[in-house]
Amino acid sequence: MEKLITVEQLVKDLKLRVLCGKDNLLKTNITADIYRPGIELTGYLLENNQNLDKYIHVIGKEEVKYFYSLPEDIRKENFIRYFSYSFPCLIVVDNKNLKKDFIEIAKIENKILLQVKGTIQSFLTILRIYLQKELAPEIILNNFTLLDIFGIGLMITGDESAKIGSTIELLEKGHRFITDELLVIKKISDTQLIGENGYHQNQKNKRYILKVFNDEKIDVVEYFGIGSSRRNKEIDLIIKFEKWDSNKTYDRLGVDITNQYLLGINIPKLVIPVRKGRNLGIILETAAINERLKKSGENSALTFINETQKMITINRKKREKIEEGKMSNNKIINARTIKEKFDLKILYGESLLDEKNLTTPYIHRPSLEFSGFYEILEEGGYKNLQLIGQSELNYLNKLLDQKRDRYLEHYFSYDFPFLLITGAKNVPDYIIKNVKEKNHLLMCTEQDINEVSEELIDYFEKEFAEEITMHGVLVEVFGFGVMLIGKSGIGKSETALELIHRGHRLIADDKVRFVKYNDGRVIGSGHKSLYFMEIRGIGIIDIKTLYGLGSVRHEKQLDVVIELKELKVEDYLTKKEEPKEEIEILGKKFPKIELYISSGRNASSMVEVSTMNLRAKFLGYENEKRTENMDKKDNFFSNIGNIITGRKK
Structure with a gap:
């Protein structure tokens, strides 16, 4: 919709001095841009020139000096002809050279004449930014949450519970909240949209309200502190949460860009499927920093495709040589x-x-x-x-x-x-x-x-070692090599992603290559030193670039296998089974733990606990035996107490 402001608001916001036309300040509206007159001051006026009728006129000391260089009769005639047009106001950026006759003619023509100190170039910049903001086309939305995550403006919509839960988690992590309702979106340039808290348009009602479950509302500043809020933010990315549909194919590469059209501007949009085991707060943080990486000119998905094409070319040439008999199919x-x-x-x-x-x-x-x-x-x-x-x-x-x-x-x-x-x-x-x-x-x-x-x-020894490739994610947790396995879509990559957020390291995602050395060690690595990870809804992300060199390592000895499974019963907590069974990889047996995913959020914590428990066993601490011994001691002292009590009776 078209917006307008009054000259009175302009005077107040930019601290302008009113020389004449004070009674018209509230009546006169501004709906257009800025015009700096030139040839019009010579008395030559074009017919049907909207610049003379609609725009704010601004002149500096150069134009004022030119006026007073003219003979008095010509100057007066030019004044009258110029002021005969219906522009809303004239702003003079000069506090020395303006004389009374200029002001008197403006009064006679019933014009609003304003004055400000400074240079005309700096004032024009200030005025242009002000008008872009105040007169920008805007729309108001109520079903979107706007957050500032790592400097990226994320507009979130879709599944209500997912939106509320992820917003609270992100606020707890120190990210900033703009609004959850009454989101005012303004177009400030051909490529930029600003999202504002609509409550701030009413100066008496500045609020940061987040609607939570059962239509209750909380004050974000009161709960999370003043640093958790900001008034506005440029919109960089739109996220839509939707319930996981097993029949739908979600973006797994991130090459095809989907946009949301708002006020004539295309904003990138991601559809994030919601299901058990997905830590949406971590996924939103990753989406934000991945978008930031794209803005810097790097696209992880395109890099992944280019590297994959190189590998395909190398493998094709190798296969051709094998078929021609120039190369053995064995390791070389x-x-x-x-x-x-x-x-x-x-x-x-x-x-x-x-x-x-x-x-x-x-x-x-x-x-x-x-x-x-x-x-x-x-x-x-x-x-x-x-x-x-x-x-x-x-x-x-x-x-x-x-x-x-x-x-x-x-x-x-x-x-x-x-x-x-x-x-x-x-x-x-x-x-x-x-x-x-x-x-x-x-x-x-x-x-x-x-x-x-x-x-x-x-x-x-490494290159000719016996090897096998397995589907899963290999991470280093507390110095242990942990292989996460499970059916497609169970949340292996998301669990690994949260572990990386917690300071653990990625070795390989999707395809993990294990080799067995002569000393019996089984070492896991990726097929190439490219640390990409696939997150449904976001696509391919580059862990090394997003999180730094400390978040990855080339290879790691395997210590334990954790299988993620979906818990059929609607329990809140994630269920963990002790490693009663083993899994054999390249002729060596490893402890295997089954981790049942329930309502999500705690899968990575349970991986950490399982790893620490295994580490304790390696160091000689048997928690089960210690618990049994403690129970025996408790029973012993309890029996002694009963005997004593019985004797007293």
């Missing part, structure tokens, strides 16, 4: 990968980097082969990385040339993946000669052979 490590991982220097065979692959996790040092014994190579040792150190080179240097050449010719006849020489600054010419003749890939490093060997073994 390409020579280029090892070269880049350990910063190796190529001595010969750079063109072979992408062709040569390791298919075994073993390292072979050819000491016996340089003495003419090749049985180890014949049994498959040639498939391993060939590691040559300074001791092997010293031994070769001591051999007679003829014998050394014979041994090396036989040795280099095998089809090695590649050779690595360590600790040698100058590789002997006879090694280079044989490498070139047999077309081998030869690399070197200045590191000691023991250091290189240890690093390579650790790396190969």
Whole structure:
């Protein structure tokens, strides 16, 4: 709707001085913008110029000086002609050069003449902002709650109980409340909407009222303090809560943007499904900071899709090579990968980097082969990385040339993946000669052979380890690796998200890769070092970017598996069963806890409690036994008391 203000309100709000037309202040309305006259002051006036009729006119000392540079008769004629138009008022930003004849003509023409100190440019800025705010088109809504969350204006609607519960939780966390009813939305620019507390339009009735259950209302400032409120906030995002519909597909990527059209401006809108196990306060906080990230130019969903497409391309090329017979379907490590991982220097065979692959996790040092014994190579040792150190080179240097050449010719006849020489600054010419003749890939490093060997073994053990991929979320809770599993939509990601809010760390979401090391440890990680998480209604979020590097880690040893299940009985509290059963992963058994989700909100707390309880058992504290012992003591003392009481009787 179109708004208007009176000149009297303008004078009061901007502290303007009234030179004439005081009786018309309340009668005259302002409904348009600002105009700074120029050519009109020369006496040249255009016909049907709405700028002369509707807009507020503002002149500065330059225009006043121009007026008084004209001959008196021309100046008076121009005054009269200019004041004959029906603009609401003229504001003069000059307190020195204005003279009485100017004011007298304004009085005769029954014009409102106002004056203010300062420079015209600064005043025009102040006046323009003021009019944008006061004259902005507006609508009034009653079924929306407006909150300021991390500097993002969230307008919440939909399911009433979800809206009330999440609002109270967010206020408890220190976020700010604008209004829950009588929300006034104003358009202040082509891209901005401001939401205001409508009660503040009545200066005598400034209230921050939140409607709670059973139509009761509470004063937010009284309950949560003055810091919990603010008068207005730019609207950045609209959230609609709705009951979870199992037949409906909710946004899981966040690529397709849905907008709400308000006063000619599109505001992003998210539909958040409500069900047991979903902590809506955490989800709203995440939606707010994710929207803030988008405003900075980063879109987690698009980044996720781009990275996924890269992985698909790599896997497709790998599959094509397998089909063409150029690559085994078993685990392999390409020579280029090892070269880049350990910063190796190529001595010969750079063109072979992408062709040569390791298919075994073993390292072979050819000491016996340089003495003419090749049985180890014949049994498959040639498939391993060939590691040559300074001791092997010293031994070769001591051999007679003829014998050394014979041994090396036989040795280099095998089809090695590649050779690595360590600790040698100058590789002997006879090694280079044989490498070139047999077309081998030869690399070197200045590191000691023991250091290189240890690093390579650790790396190969991890890369060639037995592995499995499981669906769920792996998090680190109090130093323990906790794997959350459960059916789709049960709330695994939301539970993990709340744990991250509490200071715990994410390792992987959705697909978790577990590998079993030779020492028996089962280590979990994501397939790539990209810490994305999928939240229904919001889409893909980047945990590392939203919460910082401290919220993630690359890998973690698995300690316990917690399965989230939906409790059929309508109990308020979440039910937890002690880890009576175990789950086997890669041949190793882990304790398994079943956590039944009821009314939500406390699933993450129960994960923490379960983890702490397990940690206590690892440290030797058996809570059940201690409780039984305490019960026995209580019974003992109770019996003693009964005996004593009986004797007294």
